[in-house]
Amino acid sequence: MSQPNSTPTPKLFYTNLNSVRVSVYASIDDKFCWADGWRIDGDVYGPHCKLSDTLPARIKLQDLGAGKSPLSSAIVPDPCPWSAELPATYKVTTNISQKDKLIQSNVQQLAFKTLTTNSGKLQLTDLNGFTKRWVLRAAAGTVSSALSDGGEECRELRLSRIIVDPDTDDYSRATEQGLWIIAVCNPSESTLQQQLDSLSPWPCVACCILPAETDLNNIQQPDDLLLGTYITNNQVVPDWAELIIADAIDPIKFNSRWDSSVIPVIAHQLTSYNNDRNAREKCAALQASLAPRTNYAGYVISKQPLY
Template identity: 30%
Template sequence: HGEASSTIARVYARIDKPEDQEGLALSGSLEGPFRSDAHTLPARASFLACRPGESLLAEAVLPDPCLWSPDNPALYRAHLELRCGQQVLEERTIATGLRGLGVSGTDLYRHGRRCVVRAVEWTPPGDFDWTEARAAGASFLVDTPGQRLCEAASEAGVVLLVRLGGSVDQLLAAMSRLSAWPAVSIFLFSQGTDCPEDVNQRFPNLLFGEIGPLESTAAPAPWAHLSVYQLPEKTASVPSILPTGRSVMVARQGGERTDWRRGRRECDDLQRELAGSGDLAGYVVLGENNEKTPL
């Protein structure tokens, strides 16, 4: 996690401190940017240990960082070492990016500019043409994706909305595994999911949302930055009953399909139908996933 602007970025690496070991320190380096489709001039910054606390924390400072976006899918490589004195106990290399997505009022912003999500529930197969999806401004709603899919989407500049389910331990494990990938921008949970109350503190650079029927009377969870409401088939009365004062996306069933392009067009249709609903944060078309083997 960390914080970033166009002039400087502070990137933090953190792990829980083992209770039975003393003298541990976290260090390493952060190198980048890298792009799979362009030549870059990578720079390197060192991770330096911060003051001891309940966890091991290290900070790297990047001047003039490249911020990840669909227009500029720049990645960095973090090489981390867990040391006890001069002995390296464990080391790991992680790909990551500076995604900069946040909520202000009813809107989503990426690096200070308002953005609108247009997502299709569809899992890209291994031979997927990510370039076409990025050019179409498409995002994808996927269930607990694998590392290869997240890597491909991050390199291509395509946003993923990730829907998670399971026990609290399973949710935390999945978020820890996926949170470094910049394409993974929003985690979605079904209304009523037992999510840890401190999830925003654990993952401060991620957005969390609830997805459920528009007719639900349940109050939004305190940890949710946004709500995704599944619309009825007839949307004539929707503008008058959508909640106000918070970031809202709308979702509608799109039926069975094998082509994400149709779903992307249906996002535009939904936006036109709800033009009188004010500024919505995004439009999601739900449907059965394709049957090809995902990444």
């Protein structure tokens, strides 16, 4: 068999996440056949967290034996899922070899995500395995302003950030220091797949918001990325939407349309605010204006339209 032209960075994924253990895997394309001597080894090292003194452990990646392509795994005990309060990450070192000759080494970041949707709500599972409802409250702004104090005030207020077209530096800082991000994106058709794939590994991304008219028919949606849509007026909710952001201009009309939605709904309002504490108060006021009719999945504000 001919030699592959280049060696890719291994794909990392995990399964069976619970409070006791998680199975972490590393794999490469099936053109690198196990039968031709290709192997992956390495280790998972963590957790690493600026807000905790937890000692990291190093767990070896073990080759899983004969198969179509190389696959290795490690069982990580007592995994620590990522959250703004405990932004834990792991470093995964992978070594790709062929017939015992090292070809390539890589170090990648991995984090365990537990934010999901359920019955019209958002829910989050902590490191003890307890799942509870999580209400999103966020204000549009910058990562820099939210992290000017290391993110302490936003954590105290339980306030997240809406970021329009965030970049890698935003994701990296928010992941390390503990800040939930709502990524508002408007990619072209040619860059959509790449952008979704690049967003998926970052645990700080609570959800990615796309215009309702975005066509995902030929897109492979990442498993670990919640996709939401921004709905205005009488737009139809696209089939791919896992959550909805909608303008709450008139509380009566808003409740009439959305209070029975089976998809989580996040109420959005244009308003002014001069700091994060004031922004959090505006989120609370928005929630109060829509109560007691129902409780939505979140309440977010911005000074400018999202699109």
